[in-house]
Amino acid sequence: MKYDFDEIINRRGTSSYKWDKLKELFGRDELLPMWVADMDFKSPPAVIEALTERAKHGVFGYTARSDEFYQSFMDWVMEKHGWRIKKRWVVDSPGVVPAIAIAIQAFTNPGDKILVQTPVYYPFFDVIKNNNRKLVTNELLYVNGHYEMDFNALESEIDGKTKMLILCNPHNPVGRVWSKTELKKLGEICLRKGIIVVSDEIHSDIVYSESKHTPFASISNDLAEISITCMAPSKTFNIAGLETSLTIIPNNELRKSFEGRLYDQLSLKLGNIFGIYATEAAYRHGKEWLDELLDYLEDNRNFAIEYINDNIPGVKPVRPEGTYLMWLDFRELGLSDKELQRLMIHKAGIALTHGPVFGKGGEGFQRLNFACPRTLLKRGLKMIERAVKELKDD
Ligand SMILES: Cc1ncc(COP(=O)(O)O)c(C=O)c1O
Numbered sequence: 547m548k549y550d551f552d553e554i555i556n557r558r559g560t561s562s563y564k565w566d567k568l569k570e571l572f573g574r575d576e577l578l579p580m581w582v583a584d585m586d587f588k589s590p591p592a593v594i595e596a597l598t599e600r601a602k603h604g605v606f607g608y609t610a611r612s613d614e615f616y617q618s619f620m621d622w623v624m625e626k627h628g629w630r631i632k633k634r635w636v637v638d639s640p641g642v643v644p645a646i647a648i649a650i651q652a653f654t655n656p657g658d659k660i661l662v663q664t665p666v667y668y669p670f671f672d673v674i675k676n677n678n679r680k681l682v683t684n685e686l687l688y689v690n691g692h693y694e695m696d697f698n699a700l701e702s703e704i705d706g707k708t709k710m711l712i713l714c715n716p717h718n719p720v721g722r723v724w725s726k727t728e729l730k731k732l733g734e735i736c737l738r739k740g741i742i743v744v745s746d747e748i749h750s751d752i753v754y755s756e757s758k759h760t761p762f763a764s765i766s767n768d769l770a771e772i773s774i775t776c777m778a779p780s781k782t783f784n785i786a787g788l789e790t791s792l793t794i795i796p797n798n799e800l801r802k803s804f805e806g807r808l809y810d811q812l813s814l815k816l817g818n819i820f821g822i823y824a825t826e827a828a829y830r831h832g833k834e835w836l837d838e839l840l841d842y843l844e845d846n847r848n849f850a851i852e853y854i855n856d857n858i859p860g861v862k863p864v865r866p867e868g869t870y871l872m873w874l875d876f877r878e879l880g881l882s883d884k885e886l887q888r889l890m891i892h893k894a895g896i897a898l899t900h901g902p903v904f905g906k907g908g909e910g911f912q913r914l915n916f917a918c919p920r921t922l923l924k925r926g927l928k929m930i931e932r933a934v935k936e937l938k939d940d
Pocket residue numbers: 582583640641642643644667714718746748749778780786791
């Protein structure tokens with residue numbers, strides 16, 4: 547391996563949400579954080595070099611994105627996902643969640659209903675509710691340790707007030723990389739019912755060897771016309787702190803409304819200079835690093851599944867096809883959610899993301915982020931193992 551993903555990097559005291567907010571969010575500072583979705587690895591050397599060189603320039607005035615910036619993204623989407631996008635479809639955005647919020651404001655009205663498939667990334671709930679839209683949840687089906695979409699229930703949830711679906715693909719937290727067949731079926735319902743689809747594809751580059759990501763909008767022109775696709779280099783190259791994402795909107799009318807909200811009403815025209823440089827460097831030169839990262843993460847995933855199955859009875863891991871997040875089923879332990887959270891924080895000493903925050907279907911689950919050096923992953927799993935064992939011995 548050319549890149550060292552085993553290196554343990556001290557992130558405490560670096561303004562890290564994951565490591566420096568533990569006391570405030572979990573009540574204790576000395577926890578092992580395996581919660582929020584960023585990685586404990588350095589970004590690709592090409593990104594660090596591009597940022598260092600730009601920092602040395604020393605002038606950080608207002609920014610302009612070059613043609614090469616957009617081309618690097620368009621080439622990446624073509625090479626990685628086989629989707630040829632046009633430059634005019636791409637709109638800049640400061641982050642995926644802000645882009646989703648803007649889409650909600652641009653394409654729906656207060657009181658309109660917006661669908662999500664739970665358990666799901668919980669900021670979706672906040673942006674819907676905080677914009678005075680009505681949250682409608684459609685629970686995924688959990689069948690034999692595997693998640694599927696519940697198309698019948700989803701369709702029956704839709705009425706004249708339902709205007710939008712926020713799709714999570716790959717899905718956080720259950721790790722599904724939705725197949726083309728599943729997406730087509732979902733798309734047919736949305737086309738038939740006149741629903742706009744915001745497809746959050748932030749995890750699309752983190753997909754394991756047996757799966758393939760399909761951009762929802764790439765399936766057909768009809769689906770492209772009703773979709774807003776959110777992509778970003780932030781998860782892929784561990785640059786979430788640079789707050790740069792890209793939104794793809796092929797439909798001219800939808801794009802104009804989105805741009806009107808983003809550029810004219812919110813005046814979010816110019817990006818962060820470091821985000822721009824890091825993004826272009828990552829998309830141009832980060833492929834080899836990403837390939838090695840994916841091998842490392844896949845080994846971490848397989849290691850964690852085997853370790854839990856062999857050593858932690860009562861806990862069932864859901865095998866993620868994509869994302870570096872593992873959804874753990876603790877329901878066999880028979881604990882309430884409060885008891886389970888207390889067990890993880892006060893007995894195990896680990897900060898995981900609490901299942902119920904992901905909405906219906908999250909009860910009895912916790913989400914583990916395995917994007918860390920293997921020694922840390924082993925330590926975290928051992929901590930869970932010990933706490934569960936003590937519980938059984940009590
Ligand atoms: C599905 C999903 N969407 C969006 C985000 C955050 O995106 P951003 O930081 O660009 O707002 C995350 C981060 O964990 C995520 O998992």
